[in-house]
Structures are given as structure tokens and as C-alpha cells.
Amino acid sequence: MSYILDFLIDLGIQKKMASYLATIITIAGIALICMLANWLTKKVVLRVITPYVGKSKLQWRRFLLERRVIHKLSHIVPAIIIYYFSFSFPTYQHLIAKGVMIYMVVVMLIVLDALLDMLNDVYTTYDISKMRPIRGYIQVVKIVVFIVGGILVISSLIGESPIILLSGIGALSAVVMLIFKDSILGLVAGVQLTSNDMVRVGDWISMPKYGADGDVLDISLNTVKVQNWDKTITTIPTYALISDSFINWRGMQASGGRRIKRSVHIDAASIGFCTPEMLEKFKGIHLLSDYILDKEREIRHYNEEHEIDTANRVNGRALTNIGVFRAYLQRYIEEHPKVHKGLTRMVRQLEPGEHGLPLEIYAFSNDTAWAVYEGLQSDIFDHIFAVAPEFGLRIFQSPSGADMRGMLQGERSSTNY
Structure with missing residues (x-):
């Protein structure tokens, strides 16, 4: 700057005015050099690096470009130039150097933030990322990095050692615990969730308390995002x-089968012994022909062996329509192509009640997709409702308005008669 000052004085400009002009020219020159250096870094260096990184098959190089790590790192170049020319202003050199150091700390924090995001991006390309997400840990590292960066900035501003500020933070630990309560709880929870493999990204979970029922999209330090089936x-x-x-439905999805556990209520008044005509009819049912023949042979042998008088139907053993119906449903779900053959398939009676005798279907679909599962379940019970009358059984339901009108019309007809 002294060279510029002397040059302006030689031009005949007053010393005071020349001093102001020299300062302005020096600042403008430094700013121009900084802008030029920044332009060269971004336009020339980055233009050379970008095609090389973009064509690379290595994932980390691609994410390095996407997170603009090099672009953000280029902001250090103007700071270095300003620090180098700070001797031109001896009066303010200390302040300029302090400002440059603060600026460089901030830039490095931004670069570290981008690097940590890049690390998470690279990690998510591996299958293990769904089982062991590290986003929560990265967020903890970010908090620590920004706290350290904040301490360095404050220590530079007040001109004190960072150790003094760290000792002061120890006295404010209770306040720090209060401020970062959710983050600390989230960190502990994240460690437990990951170590115990309780939930992964992509798992289907149900949590009625929070209205969550869907797939896990993201697990972070403080929150878990769940996309519900209605896309909320x-x-x-x-x-x-x-x-x-x-509830984590991962086990169901991994097993390859989704459970069907639903009951149909049979009107108890429609249950009874099978007549010979009914048995002949049942023999014509493909799924029951062998069963009826085997059961008739078994029952006949039992009654003859125990010399039971079968003239009274109460004596000995006999087939019932509900028993034959249950055997038919058992074979129906065993033969169904969409029912999982390797998991439990069962038709059982539950405790009878005021709504009749519950007959429960317990099986698993061989496709865990929701739409396929619901379609299979509907198909099975459509068939049950339609076929029950063929066995002389009635499905129980509470009287409807049509039933009540039918009874009233019947009473009126009998009265008129």
C-alpha cells in the first residue's frame, strides 16, 4: 500500500487524500484478486475435476460432487488471500486476521457437515444400512463438531483460550442437558434400536398411540418417519x-406368509346329524368323497365292535353336518393354491356364545402383499358363506329390517286367514 501512496503523492494529491485513496485502491485490488481466485477455483479447477468424478464408478466420488464438498472448500481460497494481504493494514492486521480465522472455521464446519452427509449417502448404498442406520450417529457427530466450532469462534472473538470456555461449559452441564434432552434420549434410543435390531428402514410397523401404520422411511437422531398406507x-x-x-411386521414379511384369523358364526339351531341322503350328497363333493367313505367305515366298525343299537341316532357315533363342514373347510384351505403350505392351516371351533358357534379359519397366505392378502381372505369367506347352506347350516346374523318386515307380514297374513 505504501507504493500506491507514494505514487498518488507524486501525482500531486494531498497526503491525507492520497492515504484514503490508497486504502480504497488496496481494498479494491484485494477484493478483485479474491474474486478472480474464487472464479478460477470454481470455474477452472471444478470444471476439470467434475467430469473425472462424474465418470467414476466409485460411489463416494459421485456423492462428493452431489454434496458440493469441493465447491464449499473453495471458499477458503479468498480467506487465505485476505490473510496474506493483512500486513498491508498494520493497524487493523490483528482484527483482519481474527476475522479470517473465524471465517475459515465457519467454512470448515460447512465442509465437515457436507462430508458427514456424503458419508451417510455412501453408507446407504449398502444393504446393511437398512439394518444398521447411522444417520442418528452422524447427527450426534455434527452436534459435537458445531459445538467445538462455536467454542473456537467465541474464543477467537474474546481472545481467550478455548480451554477456559470448555471449563465454563462444565459448570453449565445441567443447562446443556436440558437443551439437548431430546437429542440425548434419541441417541440412547438409536443405540438400543440398532444394537437390538428392533426396527430398520423399510420395516412395516404399527403404533396406534401415534397413529402410525406403515413403512419406516427414515430413522434419525430425534425422529422416525413412517409413511402410512394412506400415504400420510x-x-x-x-x-x-x-x-x-x-408392532414390527418384519417377521411376517420374512416368513413369506400373512396370517388369516377370522371366524364365521354358525346358527346352533341348524346343527344336526347327517341323514343318509345328506351323506350320499356329500360323497359327490370332490374334497369330501374319501373322507365320508373312511368315516362311514370307521363309525360302522366302532358301532359293531361295541354292539351299539343304531336304531336310535343318539347311540354310538354318527356324522354331523358341522363336523363334515369343518372337514370340508380344512381340505379346502389345504388345497387352495394361495394358502401357504409350510405354515399352520387349521379350522377350529371356538367357544359358542349368543351369536352361535364360531368356526375359525386359521391359515397364512403365501403372498404378504396387502391387496393379495385381502383378496384371498375375501375369496375364502365368500366361498364359506355360499357353501354353508349345502351342508344344512345357517350363518348367524342379527335380524335385519327385512327380517322384521317379513315376520310382520307373515303375522298379518295368518291373522287375515
């Missing part, structure tokens, strides 16, 4: 997955 997104605190209960 529910945000759950991470620590809630530890403190509260939830």
Missing part, C-alpha cells in the same frame, strides 16, 4: 420406540 407421514420421537410398545 407420521413422525414419531425416536425414544418413543423404546419407551412405548409397537
Whole structure:
């Protein structure tokens, strides 16, 4: 700057005015050099690096470009130039150097933030990322990095050692715990969720307390995002997955089968012994022909062996329509092509009640897709409702308005008669 000052004085400009002009020219020159250096870094260097990185098959190089790590790192170049020319202003050199150091710390924090995001991006390309997500840990590292960066900035501003500020933070630990309570709880919960493999990205979970029922989209330090089946997104605190209960359907999906557990209520008044005509009819049913023949042979042998008088139907053993119906349904679900053959398939009676005798279908579909599962379940019970009358059985239901009108019309007809 002294060279510019002397040059302006030689031009006949007053010393005071020349001093101001020299300062302005020096600042403008430094700014121009910084802008030129920044332009060269971004336009020339990045233009050379970008095609090389973009064509690379290595994932980390692609994410390095997407997260603009090099672009953000280029902002250090103007700071270095300003620091180098700070000697031109001896009066303010200390302040300029301090400002440059603060600026460089901020730039490095931004670069580290981008690098950590890049690390998470690279990690998510591996299959293990769904089982062991690290986003929560990366967020913890970010908090620590920004706290350290904030301490360095404050220590530079006040001109004190960072160790003094760290000792002061120890005294404010209670306040720090209060401020970062959710983050600390989230960190602990994240460690437990990951170590115990309780939930992964992509798992289907149900948590009625928070209105969540769908796939896990993201697990972060403080929240878990769940996309419900209606495409809404529910945000759950991470620590809630530890403190509260939830259902993870991963085991069902891994087994390859989804459970069907539904009952149909049979009117108890329609249950009775099979007549010979009914048995002949049942023999014509493909799924029951062998069963009826084997059962008739078994029952006949039992009654003859025990010399039971079968003239009275109460004596000995006999087939009932509900028993034959249950055997038919058992064979029906065993033969159904969409029912899982390797998992439990059962038709059982539950405790009878005021709605009749519950007959429960317990089986698993061989496709866990929701639409396929619901379609299979509907097909099975459509068939049950349609075929029950063929066995002389009635499905129980509460009287409807049509039933009541039918009874009233019947009473009127009998009265008129």
C-alpha cells in the first residue's frame, strides 16, 4: 500500500487524500484478486475435476460432487488471500486476521457437515444400512463438531483460550442437558434400536398411540418417519420406540406368509346329524368323497365292535353336518393354491356364545402383499358363506329390517286367514 501512496503523492494529491485513496485502491485490488481466485477455483479447477468424478464408478466420488464438498472448500481460497494481504493494514492486521480465522472455521464446519452427509449417502448404498442406520450417529457427530466450532469462534472473538470456555461449559452441564434432552434420549434410543435390531428402514410397523401404520422411511437422531398406507407421514420421537410398545411386521414379511384369523358364526339351531341322503350328497363333493367313505367305515366298525343299537341316532357315533363342514373347510384351505403350505392351516371351533358357534379359519397366505392378502381372505369367506347352506347350516346374523318386515307380514297374513 505504501507504493500506491507514494505514487498518488507524486501525482500531486494531498497526503491525507492520497492515504484514503490508497486504502480504497488496496481494498479494491484485494477484493478483485479474491474474486478472480474464487472464479478460477470454481470455474477452472471444478470444471476439470467434475467430469473425472462424474465418470467414476466409485460411489463416494459421485456423492462428493452431489454434496458440493469441493465447491464449499473453495471458499477458503479468498480467506487465505485476505490473510496474506493483512500486513498491508498494520493497524487493523490483528482484527483482519481474527476475522479470517473465524471465517475459515465457519467454512470448515460447512465442509465437515457436507462430508458427514456424503458419508451417510455412501453408507446407504449398502444393504446393511437398512439394518444398521447411522444417520442418528452422524447427527450426534455434527452436534459435537458445531459445538467445538462455536467454542473456537467465541474464543477467537474474546481472545481467550478455548480451554477456559470448555471449563465454563462444565459448570453449565445441567443447562446443556436440558437443551439437548431430546437429542440425548434419541441417541440412547438409536443405540438400543440398532444394537437390538428392533426396527430398520423399510420395516412395516404399527403404533396406534401415534397413529402410525406403515413403512419406516427414515430413522434419525430425534425422529422416525413412517409413511402410512394412506400415504400420510407420521413422525414419531425416536425414544418413543423404546419407551412405548409397537408392532414390527418384519417377521411376517420374512416368513413369506400373512396370517388369516377370522371366524364365521354358525346358527346352533341348524346343527344336526347327517341323514343318509345328506351323506350320499356329500360323497359327490370332490374334497369330501374319501373322507365320508373312511368315516362311514370307521363309525360302522366302532358301532359293531361295541354292539351299539343304531336304531336310535343318539347311540354310538354318527356324522354331523358341522363336523363334515369343518372337514370340508380344512381340505379346502389345504388345497387352495394361495394358502401357504409350510405354515399352520387349521379350522377350529371356538367357544359358542349368543351369536352361535364360531368356526375359525386359521391359515397364512403365501403372498404378504396387502391387496393379495385381502383378496384371498375375501375369496375364502365368500366361498364359506355360499357353501354353508349345502351342508344344512345357517350363518348367524342379527335380524335385519327385512327380517322384521317379513315376520310382520307373515303375522298379518295368518291373522287375515
